[in-house]
Each structure stands twice: as C-alpha cells, then as structure tokens.
Amino acid sequence: MKRLRTALLVLIVPFALILGIWLGGHPDFLPGFARDTLVSDTDGRLYEEAIDKIEADYYRDVDRKALLNKSLESAVESLDDQFSHYFSPTEYHAFQLDTEGAFEGVGMSVTEVPEGLRVSQVYDGSPAKKGGLKEGDVIVSADGKSLKGKNSDESTALIKGPAGSMVTLKLKDGRTLTLKRAKVDIPIVQHRQETHDGKKIGWVSLAGFTSGSGDDVEAAVKDELKKGATGIVFDLRHNGGGLLNEAVEVASVFLPEGRVVSTKGRARPERVYNATGGAIDGKIPVVVLVDQGSASASEIVTGALQDRKRAKVVGTRTYGKGVFQEIMQLDNGGALDITVGEYFTPSGRNLGGGGVRKGAGITPNIQASDDPKTEPDEALEKALETVAAG
Structure with a gap:
C-alpha cells in the first residue's frame, strides 16, 4: 500500500506541475477566485515584458531606470490631478531636504x-x-x-x-x-517689532510648514510679546504649505483648544485634529496676512483662526486647495505624492473645488494688497492698522 501511495505521488507531482504551467498560460479556464489569486501579477508581468522588449530591440540603448521613472510619472499624470505627482529618487531626496528645513x-x-x-x-x-x-x-x-x-x-x-x-x-x-x-540659509520664521499709532505690534512671518516650524513660530510670537507687543500680525503670504502636523502646531499657538481641521478620503476615515495646548492669551489681537500664494497648510491655519473668531484675515483671496496628499516611498528610492482626501475647516468648509480643482479659497475679512512698485508694504500697513484698532 505504501508503494502504491509513493507511485501515485510520483505521477501526481509532475502532472500537477504541468497542469499549473498550462493554467498559468490559460487563465480563462480557471474559476474566478483561483484566477485572481494565481494571475494577480499579470499587469506587472505585462509591464516587464514590454520593458524587456524595448530594452532588447529598440534601435538605441535605453536606460531601464529612466523608463521606469517616466512610466510612473505618466501613470500619475493620467490621474489629471495637479496636486499628485511622482518623485524620482533624486527629486524625492530634494523634497525630503525641503520638508526638513x-x-x-x-x-x-x-x-x-x-x-x-x-x-x-x-x-x-x-x-x-x-x-x-x-x-x-x-x-x-x-x-x-x-x-x-x-x-x-x-x-x-x-x-x-x-x-x-x-x-x-x-x-x-x-x-x-x-x-x-x-x-542657502533661508529663515523659515522671521520676526520683528513694528509700531502703529504708538502701539507695539509683533510681525511674525512663516515661509513654509517644515519640520519644527510650529515650535519656531511659538518662540517668535512669545518673544515679541515679551518685548512689549500688544498684538500680532502673522504673515503667511507666499507660503505654499507643507506638513499637516506642523499646521496643527502653528494653529495651537493661537487656539487654546478645539478643532483645527478634519480630513476624510475614500480610503481614509475621518480624522479630527485638535489644538495641542499652550496658546497665547485669547485677548491679544491677531491678524493673519495672506495672498494668492497662501495655500494648503496656510489655508488650514487661516481657516481655523477665522472660523473660530480668533483672528481677522487681511489680504487677498488665498489659493484654494482643499485636498491633502500623502507621500508613499517606493522600492526604487522614489515616492508617490498622491491626493488621498479632502480637508475641512472647523465650520465644515472645504476650500478647494470639491477635490483636485482649484477652489474658492479663503476670503479675507479686510481686502488689502501690496503694490510691488511702491516702497511701503500696503498690505502689511493695513494689517498693522487692523491689529492696532483691536
């Protein structure tokens, strides 16, 4: 009996191997669940087959890595989403330096x-x-x-x-x-003291929401208050955004508690981000100064302070980006930076165009713009005037 089982195994194993190879090349004969399991990498094999043929038969030498980068770039471009893109390994390294300041x-x-x-x-x-x-x-x-x-x-x-x-x-x-x-030594946070109608006012400017910028903004604001400032102009002009967690930290400099922003996506459950504590006195007047270049994390902070009645907004309409991206590192050293959801201000506003389109942005409480051809900064003057008025 033992010899019979051994003989059967000798016959079955080669037959199973041959059958498996045949079915692999004829997946239509498989039931749905088996077909999905056994040939789930068909797209990957198809891509490799095409690249192999290009590399072998194209009339000039080709760089396989360059083909991969271009393929991934084209795949993301096909999403027709201006906020999603692919970073090559070199570009991703530069991006990491950027977010680290x-x-x-x-x-x-x-x-x-x-x-x-x-x-x-x-x-x-x-x-x-x-x-x-x-x-x-x-x-x-x-x-x-x-x-x-x-x-x-x-x-x-x-x-x-x-x-x-x-x-x-x-x-x-x-x-x-x-x-x-x-x-290049670029100061992420700059601050100085201004005077308007005899009142000392702290001007604090943030260039980008990079790692640690929340702590830097807090230090700058508190330093100005320590020097006698009675109000703060927080300048977010030309600030295109950055890290979401830093936006929450920056908003927490002015908001003592409660909602800063919420996010939600098709594959991302709703998440609420609240202020982390340690805010300055709520009686200190604050103005947020913005322009069309204020986007993303800048709009999160501005929208939170406007919705919560913590600050007046002075300037021009902001960019209008209502979506957020996540960075997904790939095995080749590059990364996908793709839109995974939308964000909402405390009142429930989405500042974008319902997704990947540019939206309405934030409308300032007080309109003001700087004329680059003139010496004074008219928008800043309006912001200082607004803070001084209390």
Missing part, C-alpha cells in the same frame, strides 16, 4: 502660476540674487523641462539640487540663466 538650491521663494513659477522673493547673497533673478520674474523651464501645468512642489524639485551643481532656468521674458546651486 534644509535647502540646497538657488535661494528664492516662488508662487505657482499656469506658466510655471513666479518669483516672490529673492534672498540676499543667494545664487538667484547673484544671477539676476528678481521679484516678479516667471520661470517657465528648468534644465529644459517645462514647468507649465506642474504644481509648485514638482517644479521646485526640478530647481533644487546638490550644492555645487548647475541648473539652467528659462524665464518668460526670454532670458536664460545658469546658476550654481548652493546651501
């Missing part, structure tokens, strides 16, 4: 426009300053890659890079500038 690039802040990036500020001593870039210039390409239609994260990733490397920027006015990247 370390910058290697040309030394400027920018605002996203349809043609590319408009320069909103050029830092003293930077490659951008030395190369002749000035406020208002529009950059349309970087190293031959068009910035048209790209979001600011994707565009700036093309401009940033290791110190000592070169980048060529083409401007809308036809100029072409080749700049040598450097380690």
Whole structure:
C-alpha cells in the first residue's frame, strides 16, 4: 500500500506541475477566485515584458531606470490631478531636504502660476540674487523641462539640487540663466517689532510648514510679546504649505483648544485634529496676512483662526486647495505624492473645488494688497492698522 501511495505521488507531482504551467498560460479556464489569486501579477508581468522588449530591440540603448521613472510619472499624470505627482529618487531626496528645513538650491521663494513659477522673493547673497533673478520674474523651464501645468512642489524639485551643481532656468521674458546651486540659509520664521499709532505690534512671518516650524513660530510670537507687543500680525503670504502636523502646531499657538481641521478620503476615515495646548492669551489681537500664494497648510491655519473668531484675515483671496496628499516611498528610492482626501475647516468648509480643482479659497475679512512698485508694504500697513484698532 505504501508503494502504491509513493507511485501515485510520483505521477501526481509532475502532472500537477504541468497542469499549473498550462493554467498559468490559460487563465480563462480557471474559476474566478483561483484566477485572481494565481494571475494577480499579470499587469506587472505585462509591464516587464514590454520593458524587456524595448530594452532588447529598440534601435538605441535605453536606460531601464529612466523608463521606469517616466512610466510612473505618466501613470500619475493620467490621474489629471495637479496636486499628485511622482518623485524620482533624486527629486524625492530634494523634497525630503525641503520638508526638513534644509535647502540646497538657488535661494528664492516662488508662487505657482499656469506658466510655471513666479518669483516672490529673492534672498540676499543667494545664487538667484547673484544671477539676476528678481521679484516678479516667471520661470517657465528648468534644465529644459517645462514647468507649465506642474504644481509648485514638482517644479521646485526640478530647481533644487546638490550644492555645487548647475541648473539652467528659462524665464518668460526670454532670458536664460545658469546658476550654481548652493546651501542657502533661508529663515523659515522671521520676526520683528513694528509700531502703529504708538502701539507695539509683533510681525511674525512663516515661509513654509517644515519640520519644527510650529515650535519656531511659538518662540517668535512669545518673544515679541515679551518685548512689549500688544498684538500680532502673522504673515503667511507666499507660503505654499507643507506638513499637516506642523499646521496643527502653528494653529495651537493661537487656539487654546478645539478643532483645527478634519480630513476624510475614500480610503481614509475621518480624522479630527485638535489644538495641542499652550496658546497665547485669547485677548491679544491677531491678524493673519495672506495672498494668492497662501495655500494648503496656510489655508488650514487661516481657516481655523477665522472660523473660530480668533483672528481677522487681511489680504487677498488665498489659493484654494482643499485636498491633502500623502507621500508613499517606493522600492526604487522614489515616492508617490498622491491626493488621498479632502480637508475641512472647523465650520465644515472645504476650500478647494470639491477635490483636485482649484477652489474658492479663503476670503479675507479686510481686502488689502501690496503694490510691488511702491516702497511701503500696503498690505502689511493695513494689517498693522487692523491689529492696532483691536
């Protein structure tokens, strides 16, 4: 009997192997549950097959890694979502430096426009300053890659890079500038004391919501109050956003408790983010100063303070981004930065266009804008006047 079982196994194992190979090539003969299990990687095999054929038969040599990067980039572009994109390994490294507050690039802040990036500020001593870039210039390409239609994260990733490397920027006015990247010391938080109608007012500016910026804003605000400021102008102009958790920390400098923002997505359950405590005295007047370049995390903070009646908003309508992204690192060292949900202010407002479209943004309580052709900052003057009025 034992010999019979052994003989049967000898016959069954090769037969099962042959049957498995045949079914693998003829999945239509499998029942649904088995077909899904055994051929779930069909798309992956198809992609590998196509890449293999291109690599083997295309009339010029091809870079397999470059093909992979381009394929992933095209896949994300097909979502038709201006806020989602793929980071190549090099771009992802630059993005990580950005969110950590370390910058290697040309030394400027920018605002996203349809043609590319408009320069909103050029830092003293930077490659951008030395190369002749000035406020208002529009950059349309970087190293031959068009910035048209790209979001600011994707565009700036093309401009940033290791110190000592070169980048060529083409401007809308036809100029072409080749700049040598450097380690640029860009102050994320700046603050100083202003005076209006005899009242001392602290001006605190935040350039981006990078790691630790919540602590830096808190330190700056409390330092101004310690020096005798009776109110605060919190300047978020040209601030395109950053880390969600830092937005909550920044809002907590002004809000003692309660909701800051909530998020929800198709594959993400609703989550409510509350203030973390340690806020300044609620009787201290606060104005948030914004413009069209104030987006994402800037709108989260501004919307929370406006909805909660903690601050008046002065400036122009904000960008209107009502969605948030998550970074998903890939095995090749790159990453997906894709939209996974929407965010809502404490009153339930979504500031975007119901998803990936640009939306209404935040309407200021008091309209004001700066004329770059004049010496005074008219928007800041209006913000100081509003704080002084209490």
